[in-house]
Amino acid sequence: MRIDKIRLKNFRCYEETEIEFHPNFNIVIGINGTGKTAVLEALTVAAGSFFLGIDYAENRHIRPEDIRVLSTEFDINEQFPVEVETWGVINGQEISWLRELTGPKNKTTYVKALKIKELAKEIQSRVRAGENVNLPMVAYYSTERLWKERSDTTKISGSRLKDGYYNGLKATSNNKFFTKWFEKEEMVVLQQRKESVGLQVVRKTVSNCVDGCENVYFDFNRRELIMEYNDGRKLPFKYLSDGVRNTLATVADIAFRCAMLNPHLGEDAAQLTEGLVLIDELDLHLHPSWQKEIVNNLKTSFPKIQFIVTTHSPLILSTVQDRIVTMVDGKAYYSVNTYGRTANDVLRNVMATPERIEDVQDKLDLYFELIEVGEGLSENAMNLRKQLEEAIGNDDPELARADVLLAFYEDE
Structure with a gap:
């Protein structure tokens, strides 16, 4: 489709x-x-x-x-x-x-x-x-x-x-339904000592798509899904951050549906x-x-x-x-x-959104205007510079650009 x-x-x-x-x-x-x-x-x-x-x-x-x-x-x-x-x-x-x-x-x-x-x-x-x-x-x-x-x-x-x-x-995400399926597949693994192709598809896809994920499995003692990290940590899904849980849930659901709809495609x-x-x-x-x-x-x-x-x-x-x-x-x-x-x-x-809050941007614009008319070292400009450094730090790229312009106009 x-x-x-x-x-x-x-x-x-x-x-x-x-x-x-x-x-x-x-x-x-x-x-x-x-x-x-x-x-x-x-x-x-x-x-x-x-x-x-x-x-x-x-x-x-x-x-x-x-x-x-x-x-x-x-x-x-x-x-x-x-x-x-x-x-x-x-x-x-x-x-x-x-x-x-x-x-x-x-x-x-x-x-x-x-x-x-x-x-x-x-x-x-x-x-x-x-x-x-x-x-x-x-x-x-x-x-x-x-x-x-x-x-x-x-x-x-x-x-x-x-x-x-x-x-x-x-x-x-159909988490309850997906969890039931995962539990059923894990039970088959215990009984037959063999992992289904569908389970392989989901695990492989989640590991590839979710950073740091080594494995996902159903814990029969806890009665819930567990995510195992590359560093050995194991966390129940309910303890994962919203971002990780959300991504994992969505990716797993897509992979699960692919495996259910087209089992004849196997691991692919x-x-x-x-x-x-x-x-x-x-x-x-x-x-x-x-x-x-x-x-x-x-x-x-x-x-x-x-x-x-x-x-x-x-x-x-x-x-x-x-x-x-x-x-x-x-x-x-x-x-x-x-x-x-x-x-x-x-x-x-693209998004037509200012990079900075309006107050800071207005002060930057005024500061650059003063520099360009040769008043970059005036009392007004120095006060603006102090306010800007307090707000955004003295290592901000725009303030570094201002220093270059100041040096240029001073040389003239």
Whole structure:
């Protein structure tokens, strides 16, 4: 599965807009309230249309909260129709489909999504006939994706379709379900003295993608998952930092789904499975050193999966060679290359955000103005210099640049 373009009409904050996507990695940026998460939610409607043809999977309808509203002084009016139109590739075929909500008491239509539904049904029939057909991995991870304790009585079925697509668009990592699977697989290891291919896929992927991770296993005494570090430390997941736990949970869930959906791919399931992964706030709780690695780690671990994510991190943007989509006033703009640029450069020129707080920047601007007019050693300038050193330190690069300019103007 790959999504090349979507068109939104009356979906959340969007009156009407089109967004094009790169086949590999896409990052959607914008200030708070510009509709980054709305784009991901619309994509769940688009991708969820595939589940119309899968018996065990739950597709995503257009919900009441997805309807755009116009407010006046005396009234609030819902806008119809709400449309999510999509162009993409399913199982090697280029197709388009449309999901629509035409009124407040109506249901989301699928009449114009019959082709993707029939493609999914055909794939499902081939799986049930015993064919080793490759299934696309589809999942959405929202900002709620931390490992929350919640009730989940679903049992591992052993079905590729049922297990691989379980709660795929529920916006959270399915930690309870995944933990049950891990416990079951570890029990098989104890009984048969042999590790399943699925378990190998998950462990290998997590170790490659999570810095410092040597192994992940289920502890039967503690009844929980344990992460073992390269230095020998062993920590239950509940004691890991939010950033580590969040990354590990997401990566493990993706790898788990790849292994469940395509067991015939063996140890290469994560490498060879195609699909679509949506992640809201990729930088959630991540240390800057991890932010610089996360995009490359995901692309390396899952090279055939299309990622569409949001972020506020200039460090992450500086590692992307694919596509940056900036949402401004309900429209999509495609940024120039950000790969290899400094975080400050990305902040200033891509995210349109000042590098410094306004008070410090104003003082720096005034200080440089005084230097350039030959008053760099005046009492006013010296007072500004003292205030700046107290605020940002005397080793700040801008103050070093000021010293060079002072020397230059003195020589003149």
